[in-house]
Amino acid sequence: MQLRLPTTLSEAQRYLAEGAVPVGGASLVWALWQRDGFPEQAMSLRQLPEANLIEREALGAAVLLHQVDDRVPDVLRGAASTVGTGAVRRTATVGGNIVGSTLRCLLPAALVLNARATVLDRDGSYETDLAEVVAKRPLLLGLRWRDPVVSGYHKADAEAGGPPPLVVATAVHAEGDGRHRLFVAVRDGYEVTSETTPCDTGAEQVLEALFRTALGSLPVPAREAIRKEVTGILDRLDGR
Structure with a gap:
């Protein structure tokens, strides 16, 4: 297997056209390749500048999970810090987690950051939404968002090897008219549900609005976690 290490987007685009298979951190594909056979060409973005950004409003796909620090919002840092073990976080990448993983631990955080x-792809780079990323699994270069006012991340305790733990991600964004909007994303099992609502009323009114959406059909433990996380983040918003 030949490993391609592009340093420019044009190189990466050419390698894709030649059939190179993206590897991310290889933490997910290596076992599959050992079982099914290795591709002729693979491609890592670890030397591509655009894929290695760590900024307050941007994160590259080639960034290793253990490198995600306080330069990014709390919700994204919390998500990255709870993926697998320390050894996994030192090899797994942002792009591999969102595009290649069935759990997609970073997806709820990315959704609430909007x-x-x-x-x-073979025609060049372009911007799209997360729904397309999940559905089509393209080669992810990175994420960009608008910095939230406050954000938070909750992952329930779970036994290793058991069902995926419940995740509740929250973020409050300032709107142009001075008001605020709350984003909530929940991973229950392998499914992720996200909703948004204005949040300048009281916590109970905000929760009532959220539970009139698809979030209201989630199991009781998920709704209880949503209630706790939403109440907490609105308290933090009021304290600013």
């Missing part, structure tokens, strides 16, 4: 994805 993030947009930059992806690359």
Whole structure:
């Protein structure tokens, strides 16, 4: 297997056209390749500048999970810090987690940030939404978002090897008219549900509005976690 290490977008685009298979951190594909056979060409973005950004409003797909720090919002840092073990976080990448993983631990955090994805195909790079990233699994270059006012992340305790733990991600964004909007994303099992509502009323009114959406059909433990996380983040908003 030949490993391609592009340093420019044009190189990465050319390698894709030649059939190179993206590897991310290889933490997910290596076992499959050992079982099914290795591709002729693979491609890592670890030397591509656009895929290695760590900024307050941007995160590259080639960034290793253990590198996600306080330069990004709390919700994204919390998500990255709870993926697998320390050894996994030192090899797994942002792009591999969102595009290649069935759990997609970073997806709820990206959804509440209202993030947009930059992806690359044989015709070049373009911006798209996370729904397309999940459905089509393109080569992810990175994420961009608008910095939230406050954000938070909750992951329930779970036994290793058991069902995926419940995740509740929250973020409050300032709107142009001075008001605020709450985004909530929940991973229950393998399914992720996200909703949004204005949040300048009291916590109970905000929760009533959320539970009139698809979030209201989630199991009781998920709704209880939503209630706790939403109440907490609105308290933090009031304290600013």
